Amino acid sequence: MSEQGDTTTLTARLLERAAPKRADFEDLVIVPLFAVVVALILGGVAMLATNVDLETIGRSYVALAYGSVGSINALSETITAATPLILAGLGVALGFRAGLFNIGAEGQILMGGMAAVVVGFSFTGLPMLVHLPLALLAGIVAGALYAAIAGWIRAATGAHEVILTIMLNMISYRLVDYMLRMPAIQRPGRSDPISSSVLPSAELPRLLEWIGPNLRLHSGVFLMLAAVLFVYWLLFKSTIGFEFRASGESPEAARFAGMRSGLIIVLVMALGGALAGLAGANQVLGVLGRASSGFSAGIGFDALAVALLGRSHPFGVVVAGLLFGALEAGGRQMQVDAGVSIDLIGIIQSLIILFIAAPLVVRALFPWGFRKAAPASKE
């Protein structure tokens, strides 16, 4: 097989790799394992190349392990970092499944977070049972609406969603900067772009404060788990999810089968945006407590990697998100303990994705241990 039909879109092709139809033990377990090990070794090489001695390299990897899974605090940090990644990653994965390449998670996180913050500090005197869901809902709706703009334009005019979401990201940065300087939002007495603090009644309660005051794990993790199950149900058990996947795999066939492609595009984008908006709300209500300039901190772009790594399957996204969260939490420890910059984590992450996305590269590096002559592509 070489060329696919003319009708296959760029993103539909992406799906074939991002969502393999049969799960292969080798691909699912051995390749990722190799990927992580090789990426860590190459990270060590990078440290050697920048004049870090062997002893420090050893210490930094010990710190990486300790900081990610070595203690209750480490586990709490790992899960806290993974939660928004998984939420936003689910949104991106949903888009992949329907053949849409949604780069806009970053902007949707920002919009969702802003809405949640505004609701979170504006309504005083509400009981938590009302206030918290209201703030979360605001985040979800804002993210969904922001993403739906891209979906609607895509459906109405056929403009490419990659451009639309990139542009909406750029717009969202400016919009947030502007909003953070509005008198109603800016924290009184501050001149830098920073919002008022979320009221306690809108904060996501912390779960482990009875063990230690510094454990930041918050109840957003339950939202995340619910979202994972919801997306799984939606994609694989519901009719609308079937329509999503059908239009992702073959837009033409889906259209001829009477599915309304325009509506599906808008819905998928809105749902993806809702998940990203929830991720933003989760950050401001659970971790940050306020919004500042660029509080999305690249989560939206990491979510892209998480969705790719998790092969656009909800459970895969959870594993990938936990891996990225662990690397981030461990990376912070590494920076403190061994004095190695946390930016090393970026290198390791990219190498892991590379090796998982390119089983052929891993096979070329490690010719032993694999079945011979595995066909390169499963087309």
Add this chain to the structure above:
Amino acid sequence: MAIETVPANRKLDTQAGRQSRIAAVLLIGLSALTAMVFAQVGDGDAVFRLSRATDAIVLPDLAVPAMEFNYIAAGILAFLGVRLWIRGGSGRISLSLGFGLLLAVAAFLVWATVGKAFSLTGMLQATVVRAVPIALGALAGVLSERVAVTNIAIEGMLLAGAFTGALAGSLLGGWGGVAAAVVVGGLFGLLLAALVVTYRVDQIIAGVVINLFVLGVTSYVSSQVFQEYRFLNNAPVFRVISIPLLSDIPVIGPVLFQQNIFVYGALIMVAVATYYLFYTRSGLRARAVGEHPRAADTLGIDVYRIRYVNVTIAGMVAGFGGAWLTLGLVGRFDENMTGGRGFIALAAMIFGRWHPVGALMAALIFGFADSLQQKLALLQTPIPAEFLAMAPYLATIVVVAGLIGRARAPAADGKPYIKE
């Protein structure tokens, strides 16, 4: 991109009809905005300075009567809009919309400048400067997408060029920095080609990986090494070279012929790339590989080799563009200093319809908006700076939504090719 193979011409007609109606509504909206906001300035002139007192030929300042100009502009906009609405799909949508947007921007400028003076030439000069990395990035995109390799990695290649430019520039001087940046950009092009052609990694994933990898490596080295050894991140900046005689032409001279090597390089590369792609035998082969690799292969063209070569060249172009950030502008590298320019370049490439000249034009629009926003801060308009900064992105959405239906990617774009 889905290719419209639908046999029904009727469908295409309605598409064009809808686009023209959208464009018409937009133009009429702009007309209303111009008449009701921009024209409400009272009596007064907007003064545009065209040359500096030190120039060889000094042009008088251009004084535009603000209110009259803007009412006329509003009238023309309304005419264009109504004409487009009535004529429907045959009304030259892109030309009308492009001219209309230009007119609206002019009206806005007049409104913002009224009663003050504003250096038009200075702004155009800044426009060209700011367009350089976007144009070069978009050109890199054109070169690789013409051979059907989707290039999301432009951002990473620009960043790699900027980093290498700073590092090698500090050690070897400016030219050494440029050479090294081009080589490293080319290496990342080669890597992208190897990943997508030989190892058949998904092209989007390969691009995302390269972006993440470059961001990781450059940020790591910059915080781990540059913090300590500052002399490694202290590169010379290329001076402006005035081209004799040509630089003395009013307006055009300062804009095009008083620039540094990166601007000249970008203009030359766009010309060369256009010639290469559309007027040479190897360019024809490259496009054949992008449109129909199977046919090209059957004719004895080495598809893999052509993809390798073109994507590598694309990387070199992007590396050169990245070096502009450090060697052409500030002389030092900062973490993630490309700040999304690679993605803007991607948009400029699509905007410019996969053509080098189109990509340059689109890049100039982004550059114009960028410099406009900077200069307007000096004029103290009542519009918040953030909204001005948003304008180019909003305009892109509008234009892409209005026009993209007729832009077409190379047919095989993004598809791997496997020899039989």
